[in-house]
Amino acid sequence: MSTAIRQLQKHFVGEVSGLDLRKPLTSEQVREIQAAIDRHAVLVFRDQDITDEQQLAFALNFGERENARGGxxxxxxxxxxxxxxxDVSNLGKDGKPLPKDHRTHLFNLGNCLWHSDSSFRAIPAKYSLLSARVVNPKGGNTEFADMxxxxxxxxxxxxxxxxxxxCEHSLMYSRGSLGFVDYSEEEKAMFKPVLQRLVRTHPAHGRKSLYLSSHxxxxxxxxxxxxxxxxxxxTEHATQPEFxxxxxxxxxxxxxxxxxxxxxxxxxxxxxxxRDMRRATVAGTEPTVQQQAAE
Known part of the structure; x- marks a missing residue:
């Protein structure tokens, strides 16, 4: 079965069929997916019952894995x-949902704000690949906006x-907007603001986009x-239903x-x-702007 892509939204998002992500991709398939993500910005793959190792192997076709430290x-x-x-779940090490007053749970509520993954890093993430292992019965949709x-x-x-x-980006900005302000000195140093352009130009096709984030x-x-x-x-403009x-x-x-x-x-x-969601993150390759101290 050959690869096919169906556009799901007026501006972006492609649903990909004809691929089993448990198996290694051919060089031609990698090129097809690369071209598709450049064009559609979001790709949906259905019925991919994969392991963590298979998910990471798929991600590594498109770049190096991002170091998760500091997030x-x-x-x-x-x-x-x-x-x-x-780990983008609501689960603790014991596999059970975290208590509502758990510090990790409160911090992770920031994921409910509009954001771009790792914009709080000097070199922000390129791609994210999220796999649904356990789906919550109520709510939990993910919304995407085409910048x-x-x-x-x-x-x-x-x-x-x-x-x-x-702009200055930091996890302390996004979490602070929800009232999460309790950090250790080590965390404050780790979450020190970084600089990012507000307008980015995509290297593959040259289109400009807004680089917005709750961070x-x-x-x-x-x-x-x-x-x-x-x-x-x-952000209000960019997250209208149209986009x-x-x-x-x-x-x-x-x-x-x-x-x-x-x-x-x-x-x-x-x-x-x-809700068990697991993300492979492909690292970016360069900063959006020369970094200086963002005080």
Missing amino acids: TVTRKEDYRLTSGLN RAAYDALDEETKAEIEDLI AGAVVGMSVPEGRLLLRDL VYVHKWKLHDLVMWDNRQTIHRVRRYDQSQP
Whole structure:
């Protein structure tokens, strides 16, 4: 069976059929998927009952695995997964849902805000590949917004205004907006803000896109209130239904997305029930802007 791709939303998102991700890809298949992710920005693969090792092997066709250090408040000795995947579940090491007052649970609620994975790193992530191992019975959809189409829809005056703006990104900004402000000194150092361009140009096709995220909490050269208002206005614009795809998870779905062209968020769900989602993250290769101390 040959590979086929069906577009699911007006601007982006392709549903891929004809591939078994448990098996190694041919060089031709890798090229097809690479071209598809460049074009569609989000790819949906159904019925992929894969292991952690198979998921990571698939991801490594498209770059190196990102070092996960610095993206969580969970202590290493409390990690549930040891395979190299990011744990995007609501589960503790014992496999049970975390208590509602658990620090890791409260921190992870930030995933319900619109964001781009690892924009809080000096070199942000390229691709994310999320596999649904246990689907929550209520809620938990993931929404994606096309940042290319959102940029294209801006008026020329706004495009000129934001073209060269630089933002500060940190996990402390996104979590702080939900009231999570309790950090150790080590965590404060680990989550120190980094600089990112507000407008990015994709290396494969040259389209410009907005680089927005709840991790962005300041715009260089603006007062904090002024910068945050601009970022809020742009996010409201970029997440209109016109630019959004809602993914309703089914067991063994795998969704791959390009963090350089999209933002996403998970919707609220029943935290008393297990939700086991595992993410392979492909590292970016260069910063969006020369890094300086973001004070």
